[in-house]
Amino acid sequence: MANEQTAEPAVTGPRPIIAGAVALAAFAVLAAAFVAGAGLPAYQAVDTAVTAEALTTRTAALTPIALLLHHVGEWPGTGVLVAAVAVPLLAARRWSAALLVAGSWLVTSAVLVPLLKDVFDRVRPAEQLVPMDSPAFPSGHAAFAAVLGMALVAVVPRHRGWVLAGALVWTALMAWSRIYLGVHWLSDTVAGALLGWGVGLLAWGIVDRRGTRGGGTGPGEPPAGRPGGR
Known part of the structure; x- marks a missing residue:
């Protein structure tokens, strides 16, 4: 009973979809500014200044960390991380949760990012x-x-606030590494983060969240008190 009283409430309703739409709209604003500037957007001066500052912070201690994040964020590192999340979900028979992750x-890394890169063709x-x-x-x-x-x-679903904080730090570190290594402008990383958040939030809102209002705690999670899935 104590566990039921202290359990965190699940996020219900259209909130993830609304938040995802906001993130994608913000991405669209950055993209529109890039197009309007014919490849030299209004924020280019900020991008240039941030890159110049990043060059001055390169040290023998930070460079290996940035390089590690570089390799983690490309294939096959991405596949390993996704599998590390999706496989336990499959083992727990949380089919829709595994589908959400994979x-x-x-959709983000194999479809949208390559397509958008070709469309905007921005120089690094x-x-x-x-x-x-x-x-x-x-x-x-x-x-x-x-x-x-x-x-x-x-x-x-448990301790979702802490998970969210960790996710934001993880994304910020990856963005930092791209600027530090000199392979992306600041706005590239902001746009990438907005795109990823937008897709993730929309997937969260769309995927079947069976049993959430009846006591379930997340996508693909059976209602509280039921030992397993379908």
């Missing part, structure tokens, strides 16, 4: 520690970190 990742900064010649906008690493983090918030 599906939102694929020049001072790169990891040479990359693909388009910059949006950051695929930041988008991956954001969508995986938001998927975790959706499927881990």
Whole structure:
């Protein structure tokens, strides 16, 4: 009984969808500014200043951390992290939760990011520690970190506030590493994060959240007191 009284309430209703729509709308604003500036958006001066400042912070201690995040945020590191989240959900027979994690990742990293990079074709900064010649906008690493983090918030109902804080820190660290390595502008990472959050939140709102109002605690989670899924 004590556990029932202290359990965190599940997020219900259209709130994830609304938040996801807001995140995608903010992404659209950044994208529109880029198009309106013909590749030199109004925020380019800020991007340039942040990149210049990042160059002055490079140290022998920070560079290995940024490089580690670089490798974690690209294939096959992304696949390993997604599997680490999705496989336990499958083992627990939380089918829709596993679908949310894997599906939102694929939509973001395999479909939207490559498509949008080709559409905007933004040139990366020049001072790169990891040479990359693909388009910059949006950051695929930041988008991956954001969508995986938001998927975790959706499927881990206990202590959701702490999970959200961890997800935000994880996304911020990934964004920092991209700017530190000189492979992305600040706005690339912000756009990537907004895209990942938007997709993750929309997936959260759309995926079947059976039993939430009856005591379930997250996507694919059976109502409280029931030992298993269908």
